[in-house]
Amino acid sequence: MSIFSFMFKNGKQQQVKTLPQLLQIFKQSSDFATVEFQTNGYHFCISYFDSLIDPKLLQQQVICRLQRDLSSYASLALEDLQQIIPVQRIEVTADVEMIEAKLLKGFAMIQLKGVADHCALVNLASENLGLRPNNDSENEFSVVGPKVGFVENIGTNLHLLRRQIVTPHLVFRELTIGSMSQTKVVIAYIDGIVNEQTLQTVVQRVSEIEFDIMFDTSLFEQILSDNSSSPFPSFVSSERVDKIVYALIEGRVAIFSDGSPYVITGPSTLFDFFTSPEDYYLPWLLGSFFRLIRMIGVMFSILASPIYVAVLTYHYEMLPKDLLGPIIFSRSNVPFPPILEVLFLEITIELLREAGARLPTKVAQTLGIVGGIVIGQASVEAALTSNILLIIVALGALASFTTPIYKMSNTIRFIRFPIILFAACWGGIGIVFAACLLLIHLGKLQSFGSPYLVPLYPFRVKDFADSFIRSPYHLTVKRPSYLRPLTLWRYDPKKAKKKKDIDE
Amino acid sequence: MKRALYFMLVALLVLSGCKSSRIVDQIQIIHAMGYDVKNGKYTGTAIYPTFKQGPMTKPDILTTESSTTYDLIPRLSSKSALPIEEGQIRLVLFGQQFAKQGIAEIVHSLARNNKVGSHLQLAVSKGDAEELLRITAETTLSDTLYLSNLIEQNIREMNLPKTNLHIFLYNYFGKGRDPFLPYLEKKGDTVKLEGLALFKYGHYVGRIDLRKSFLVKLLLDETKNGVYQLPISQNEKKGRVLLENLFAHSHYSLKKGSSPVIDIHLRIRASIRDYPMWLDLSGQRSFQKVSEQMEKKLNQDITNLLSFFQKKGVDPLGIGDFVRSKTRHWDEEAFYKQYRHLQIRPHVKVDIVQTGIGE
Incomplete structure (x- = not known):
């Protein structure tokens, strides 16, 4: 309450x-x-x-x-x-x-x-008074492709959506949520594609919300999520029109809320958080490559500093012989055990990020330089941290920002701290243990009643086409089967294949 | 569920006290260990890097004496400021005297030690192991990894057959095969690889030189490197050519019977790296003649080597193991009783692929 x-x-x-x-x-x-x-x-x-x-x-x-x-x-x-x-x-x-x-x-x-x-x-309502008329989707920027983003006005948002999906089957269902804000909430879906059961779950959950003021759709995300104490976001939220359109035609449901430029779509899977619209605008080979880079970056970001802690504290046997010298030398003047060293640097970077996010853009730039270069260099020279760790932590932070969805990148930044603690207490076994806990949690997690880790668990071979790699379009004519859409084909692949050359 | 979570958190905090941490800069990491025996007393020599001046290492040496091999490392600890850890050990060097007495105890201990890797190199030194380690530490070499790098380099690029702890243990424990190790010798202020030390039941029994170890390398596994000098004659001129192995493959076959015969087919694709000026390699026929001469000489050398092994009663090539794989109810004792008289015929085929840049 x-x-x-x-x-x-x-x-x-x-x-x-x-x-x-x-x-x-x-x-x-x-x-x-x-x-x-x-x-x-x-x-x-x-x-x-x-x-x-x-x-x-x-x-x-x-x-x-x-x-x-x-x-x-x-x-x-x-x-x-x-x-x-x-x-x-x-x-x-x-x-x-x-x-x-x-x-x-x-x-x-x-x-x-x-x-x-x-x-x-x-x-006589003045709908746009005080609201921005357009949004260049700067928070989810992509170089290629349209840069149209949703705005705070729900009317504009629905207009943007209808302009892209020109079919009578696009259905908006309006609800009013919030005892004080009386916020207009619209559930959008494509009739004949979306699974009835999923839709029913969404409508039921949204209509049962009891809250006073709906500030943003991120509130929905927390209230609607199947496990609200999970650090992982249950639904993809995006301000990009193309992303929401793509989700809708795949058979997902989108939830708009007046006053929020972010639209949430569900059911979502873990892989949805690592796909960027740019993957689809680039040739599939490049799109897949960058998507893989992103996923490797995430793994690196989660595991790099825990592995540093575990190896330096317990498993010196694992160090390659050529790395032994640089690591021992860089640590020889550091008075702390590796865990304190890592926590010190990780928290410094968290502080920098937090300060950068709260400050005006101009000041934040200066802060980044002061923080990143001066503090980093000074702490190495003052022998508070080793310079190898500085590189590892900075790379880990950088890699966590490659995640296209901000909420997921926050999650990634968060979950490495428990893993670092596990690594400090139990070494490599601790990392494996923490990874197991994480996998168990992900395996149990659901989004609108559909599994979160699909297609890995439950294992769906056909849905791998658009997961780790972004397959060419002729392999993704079918909608993902885990969404159980009513019509499986996105378009007629035979028609698409037909070459209409002159000599035919 | 919640109770289990609390239990795990408590266990995490409580049990983490049980594990002793070995922070990498607060231990003394040994890179090589030497074993010697003098007047019935064992000497252990450990060589370790120190990193105080920079990422470049400065080697240091610890030695200690004991009446058994077991407590050499604990005794080393009593001389060291930091706990001694053998997890990064790359080389175990045995003095010749020690190797003659038998290295079984050390090898058994290494085989069970979960800290050391199977890429660990073992080697035998002609004199004292300590002396060799001191050369690497105290002369201009100044490198704790010098000896292990030397061995690895020669395995990768030159005439030394592949060895490490894993292969040694396989040869040592396997039936019908005997282990061998690189043999190192002090030459002034440097160390030189001098061939292979041969073992029988964990005791040093003899050695062969580096030239012959190339033949062992050819006969043991598929190899892509190594050089071998061969005499050559053409038009009554005599000289030598340097054969560089590009790819060699050996195939063993067994003719059973009352007196079994083993044929070794060895095919070498080679290039002639250096040859006398007068040697004519222009035509197909002269080529043929040169490679025939080479094959003949190689056959002869291999036969000599094999008869040397047979005389010594050692089997580094694993011929016993090969026969075992082809024989039902193979009897090790009976086989090695007649091993000396076993007929082994090498058939070498040399393909000269290149002679360098030319017409």
């Missing part, structure tokens, strides 16, 4: 029953405005939240039209406003709860004197 929970309870108790009561509450706020005017003998009263509506719309589309076009009507009913005001979906209602909700979303309420409790609700 959050700290806002007491307000939530109070709100429930003071339930608004009538329109005047509602207006009474609204009028406590200084940005709630009421405009009254007479034209053609009709007395209008327009109420709205000044901070939510677009004043231009109010002037041009509502007040101006009412003053100009009203003369042609003999007797005016609220329902006739739709003909006068060129704004879509004007609703006439007496439902107080609905009025409350709509006013808070940026609608204007038009009351006509004489018509007691009914009123018309006109949508």
Whole structure:
């Protein structure tokens, strides 16, 4: 329960029953405005939240039209406003709860004197006010390919998606989540591809969320995940349009939330976190090579410093004879055991990263230079660490940043610390033990009820086509079978193979 | 589940105290160990690198005496500031006297030691092992790995057949084969590889020179290196050619019967690296003649070598093992009783592939 929970309870108790009561509450706020005017003998009263509506719309589309076009009507009913005001979906209602909700979303309420409790609700919300209009997907940058990213406005996001997937089977299912934020949440999927059971799980889980304010989709990620105490992210979240489109056509489900530029897709597997859109834009040979480099980088990042600790503390037998001299010499003045040396450097790098992420970009650059070069060099010269370790730790940190998804790279940075401790306590056996624990955990992990380690466990030979390597497109015409899509073929491979040459 | 997790965490912290850590810069890593025997007393010599000045090593030597071989390393520890660890040992050197007495105890101990690798080199020195190790440590060589590198280099590029602890143990424990080791000798202020030391039941029994060890190399395994000098004559001129082995392959076959015969087919693809100016290698026929001469000489040398082995009663080539693999109910004792009179016929075929850049 959050700290806002007491307000939530109070709100429930003071339930608004009538329109005047509602207006009474609204009028406590200084940005709630009421405009009254007479034209053609009709007395209008327009109420709205000044901070939510677009004043231009109010002037041009509502007040101006009412003053100009009203003369042609003999007797005016609220329902006739739709003909006068060129704004879509004007609703006439007496439902107080609905009025409350709509006013808070940026609608204007038009009351006509004489018509007691009914009123018309006109949508005048200024949707993009204060929001950025576009996103260059700088956090998930790729050199090749489109650079369009999602923004904070869900309408724009859905528009971007629909423009790419031109089919009536693309379905948006809207829900409202959050007792205080009333956030619009959209579950997107492609009907006829997505597995019914998966979809049902997603819809059920999303609709059962109880929370006050949904700040971001990363909250969804934590609330929806099958094992919320796992360090591994259960769902891929991305701000890139192409990535989400690709997930949808494979048969996954995407969850949009208003106010969040990140969209989460699920069910996800471990391999999804190491694929970059660029893999698909480059020829398959290059794409596969860079993907392998990325995976080796991750292994290196997780294991390099634990192996350093284990070998230097317990297994000196394993050192190659040519490496023995440099390692012993570089350590000969260091007063700490390898574990403290490693923790010192690892935590230094963590500090640098954390400081760099919190500071403005310009300062962060300076900090990187000061931290990376000066502290690194000085700590070696002060004999606090050995320079070989400095290289290993720096490479490990570098390798962890090759992961395209930020959340996964955080996970990788985190899980090496327990492994370092295991290595310091038990040496090589400790590393193996920790790796076993990790594998057991990954094997048990699920994402929307589908296994996380697929295609390795459970073993699916056919789905290896797009895992360690990015196979050429003619080998990936089938959707991954572990998602159990309703239609397996992405397109007709025979048609694709047909060469339409002139001499045919 | 949770209880198991707590248990593991507690075990992690508690049990980690049980394991003694050996931090790499807080131990004395031995690179080579020498064993000698003098007047019934054993001497152990350990050579180890020190890294205080820089990544370049400065070797140091520790020696100690004892009446048994077992406590040589513990006794070395009593002279050392840091605990002595033999996990990086690359060479065990036996003095000739020690080797004559038998190296079985040391070898058994090495075979069971889980710290040493099977790539460890064993070798025999002509004089004292200590003397040789002192040369590598105290002269300009100044390299703790000098001797092991010397042996490895000669295995890789030159005439020494492949040896290491693993191969030694295979030959030592295997039925129908005898081990051999590189034989080193002091030459002034340097060390020279002088051939192979032959063993029988773990005792040194004799040696052959480096030239002959090339023949052993040819007969033992597929090899791609080594050089051999052969006499050559053409038009009544006499000289020598240097044969460089490019690829050699030996094949053994056994003719059973009351007096069994072993044929060794040896095929050498070679290049002639150096030859006298007058030697005419231009035509197919002169080529043929040269290689025929070579084959004849090689056959002769191999026959001599084999009869030397037979006279000594040693079997470094594993001929007994080969016969065992072809014979049901092979009897080791009976075989070696008639080993001396066993007929072994080499058939060498030399293909000259290159003679260097020419027309």
